[in-house]
Amino acid sequence: xxxxxxxxxxxxxxxxxxxxxxxxxxxxxxxxxxxxxxxxxxxxxxxxxxxxxxxxxxxxxxxxxxxxxxxxxxxxxxxxxxxxxxxxxxxxxxxxxxxxxxxxxxxxxxxxxxxxxxxxxxxxxxxxxxxxxxxxxxxxxxxxxxxxxxxxxxxxxxxxxxxxxxxxxxxxxxxxxxxxxxxxxxxxxxxxxxxxxxxxxxxxxxxxxxxxxxxxxxxxxxxxxxxxxxxxxxxxxxxxxxxxxxxxxxxxxxxxxxxxxxxxxxxxxxxxxxxxxxxxxx
Numbered sequence: 001x002x003x004x005x006x007x008x009x010x011x012x013x014x015x016x017x018x019x020x021x022x023x024x025x026x027x028x029x030x031x032x033x034x035x036x037x038x039x040x041x042x043x044x045x046x047x048x049x050x051x052x053x054x055x056x057x058x059x060x061x062x063x064x065x066x067x068x069x070x071x072x073x074x075x076x077x078x079x080x081x082x083x084x085x086x087x088x089x090x091x092x093x094x095x096x097x098x099x100x101x102x103x104x105x106x107x108x109x110x111x112x113x114x115x116x117x118x119x120x121x122x123x124x125x126x127x128x129x130x131x132x133x134x135x136x137x138x139x140x141x142x143x144x145x146x147x148x149x150x151x152x153x154x155x156x157x158x159x160x161x162x163x164x165x166x167x168x169x170x171x172x173x174x175x176x177x178x179x180x181x182x183x184x185x186x187x188x189x190x191x192x193x194x195x196x197x198x199x200x201x202x203x204x205x206x207x208x209x210x211x212x213x214x215x216x217x218x219x220x221x222x223x224x225x226x227x228x229x230x231x232x233x234x235x236x237x238x239x240x241x242x243x244x245x246x247x248x249x250x251x252x253x254x255x256x257x258x259x260x261x262x263x264x265x266x267x268x269x270x271x272x273x274x275x276x277x278x279x280x281x282x
Contacts, residue, residue, distance in 0.1 A: 051078050053162030054196035055280035062275035068155040071133030080131055084195035091115045112199055120192035134159040139184045150175050156182060161277035164196040169207030170272050201279040
């Protein structure tokens with residue numbers, strides 16, 4: 001299982017540009033001159049953009065987020081993230097003040113890395129989800145009914161996305177196998193308790209039978225369990241090939257099945273990755 005944190009410099013720095021259309025009449029329309037292509041002007045994101053969690057985007061074919069909502073109220077979640085964000089910003093500012101007092105020049109981004117990797121309190125994703133009201137059961141308490149297991153899985157998926165944590169490499173695992181990994185190991189790993197922010201997005205790659213690592217803000221911060229490989233910056237790398245005759249027969253058999261877009265084999269959604277939440281970069 002690989003965890004990758006990606007810094008969104010576009011959000012950190014903001015965006016700007018000018019709009020124009022190559023077909024406009026006037027200077028440059030015909031007979032030479034300059035031309036400006038279609039450019040979207042990006043305004044500064046509102047300061048409360050992350051107040052209720054990390055914004056994400058899903059395709060229309062994904063299970064409805066409204067049907068897999070966190071049980072806690074908006075007011076509770078807003079207060080939770082506000083408290084954690086205030087504590088983090090105060091600690092980052094203290095690091096900057098100390099550097100300035102010592103005559104060192106330090107960018108906020110580097111101070112954020114220092115806090116997130118060295119000073120942030122430790123927790124688990126299971127505990128973070130519980131703060132949203134989402135109970136992650138033990139493996140032996142996963143619902144027996146397929147529809148209930150499916151609902152639990154997507155509630156966890158949307159809850160993680162709200163925390164700024166995104167899954168990838170899940171196509172080789174049916175709902176129950178994916179829940180087993182999440183509830184049994186992944187969500188119990190020790191992680192830094194970092195509230196959702198524009199500073200970073202985190203990806204957990206669950207591609208079966210490959211190298212695993214936890215990477216946070218470019219810094220290794222976890223255990224290697226021999227299960228997965230790091231994904232690309234947006235967690236979009238597909239599952240890697242693996243030997244269906246490996247010791248883990250269940251994963252091998254699932255990975256060896258022929259797949260087509262949207263095909264369902266039993267409870268397994270072969271093309272689940274295409275429906276998973278991704279960070280909203282706008």
